[in-house]
Amino acid sequence: MSIIEKALAKQQQKNGQNSEQVKNALSKEEPANDKASSEIITKDSIDINKAALFIDKKSLEDRGYLIDNGTRKSIKDEFRQIKRKLLNNAFGNASKTLNHSNLIMVTSAKPNEGKTFVAINLALSIALEQDKTVLLIDADVLRPSVMRELGIEDNPGLIEYLLGKSEQVSDIIYNTDIDKLKVIPAGTPHHLSNELLASEKMANFANELANRYPDRIVIFDCPPLIGVTETIVLANLMGQALIVVEENKTSIANIQAATEHLNEDLALGLVLNKAIRSHKDLYGYYGYGYGTQD
């Protein structure tokens, strides 16, 4: 059974209990552990001298992102559920069986399924509601959009670091005016951008993040799986992966094909994006659900 089949089978067992719009099926899910999510941050020691970047929260909210102003309860609840499972895997008992349990990749079979939307919302959700620091990395280096979506100007980032132009990891980590949210931009596009993701330097970088900041969630907004071979290489550096599936876009067969080479040890989650639509909302009403499309 492939990882995706296991995740789907597990989900199918649970069907019937799920009335909520957002669910994800993490293969190493364990019971909620509030203690883990309320751990005190002891190592938040990155020395960042740069000014905090301003995030335009009103604009984010207008575009459907999760902003903690007491409205859009549904999207908040949806991401809370996804987040809880990820945090349990990262810091609870399951973390012992995962390598780099705090490193989470967000990917999808194809472009435009909502990876960046999910990665940003997840980061906001963790930063706004938890006493955990979250580092959001734009690793979709050929089609970077995290900074643009956040309304932040471009800065040197991952590419510069992987090319050796920025020497220290701390050079490319930026504080934002959301207290617990730090970002690493993709940086300037380079003709070897994707190849750099599969480099030894990238592997060392992931090790460094996992070892230096084990109490921090690191979210990688990654390229899609189909057509970008380096995404599979990136998956080997992560403890957890969220696969965003746009409803009615990608077939289960496609998802299976795209995920069959993923590292078996990954805790794998599926997020069904744009599941429910109505015309009331500018963007349509987007919900989330498990990856079963029947």
Ligand SMILES: Nc1ncnc2c1ncn2[C@@H]1O[C@H](COP(=O)(O)OP(=O)(O)O)[C@@H](O)[C@H]1O
């Ligand atoms: N659930 C959602 N609700 C509202 N807009 C969404 C949702 N998911 C994706 N979008 C929008 O759809 C577009 C594509 O999503 P994006 O996250 O950029 O895809 P990807 O990163 O997978 O290429 C973006 O404009 C994004 O804001």
Ligand SMILES: [Mg+2]
């Ligand atoms: Mg994207």
